[in-house]
Amino acid sequence: RRLDSRSSAAGLLGDIQTHIQTDPLDSLYEITGELGRGKFAVVKRCVEKATGKVFAAKFLKKRRRGRDCRAEVVHEMAVLEASRNNPRVVNLHAAYETDHDIVLLLEYAAGGEIFDLCVSDELLPEGQITRLIRQTLEGVHLMHQIGVVHLDLKPQNILLTSLNPLGDIKLVDFGLARRLGTAGELREILGTPEYVAPEILNYEPITTATDLWSVGVITYMLVTGESPFAGDDKQETFLNVSQVNVDYSRESFSMVSELAVDFIRKLLVKAPEDRPSAADCMTHPWLWQHYPGFDPLPSTPRTPRERSGGCKWAAPPEDQEDK
């Protein structure tokens, strides 16, 4: 009981529908290799024997640093379940429990991480990048609509359904995601400094704007192939982020369009309240320059109120009358 209320105060989701199966995983699935690993998880490629279908099996440790972390794992499952209708989030197929792990069987994203596109010798044309960013914003918008912030958006947590031809994006890794309006234990939910917003470094409250900062960082990386705030050490990175130390006149921007720079500039803004929302972003001309007459946010019809509600692209904050 006490654990429940503590978890929910920390912004964790506690309700899951998916039954956690206890029969051995390897009777139904064959593990065929490793896809990635983080601090507390290993993700393995996994084939369902009966169907030949490929899944990604995320093995999450039940105990971390000697502490029972089942609530965190259940939370990650709950966020995936709450995102069932979000086409930009990987689907949760099943869950298993072993002695040390809970294993999430996830829809397999065969194209790997967007990270590889950021560090490749040949950068994507902007026409392709805008499509990936639109899909990312759609996914983020739908998460924000159900009152959940991701808080760990980075090129390693945005995957592709295929690489050649370039497929659609899928968001993964909801370990740091939190319900909106909860303070959370921010010391614990600190993501990688390179990608986190200044307010997170200052332990300020969580808002949806934190994810939009990350979209700015990811866009920067896709168009330049460089990480905007990465310093020689953690200290320097922290400083670069908190001073919003970005130089748009760098050599790496020589081939980047004015509209792309404008898009990034409006997201990499220190004050969270001055950043556009995901829905605002969808109306930025950079995202639509190759698609004249296209309707922004095609899969989520917006109410008239949302349409008229202060679009941050119209004018810089100081020029807005209703501030």
Ligand code: ADP
């Ligand atoms: P962590 O919490 O350890 O960062 P992630 O959920 O981000 O765990 O998974 C780690 C890595 O495993 C990802 O960055 C990605 O490379 C790979 N991965 C995760 N989920 C999938 C998936 N559904 N399909 C393909 N690869 C995946």
Ligand code: MG
């Ligand atoms: Mg990850």
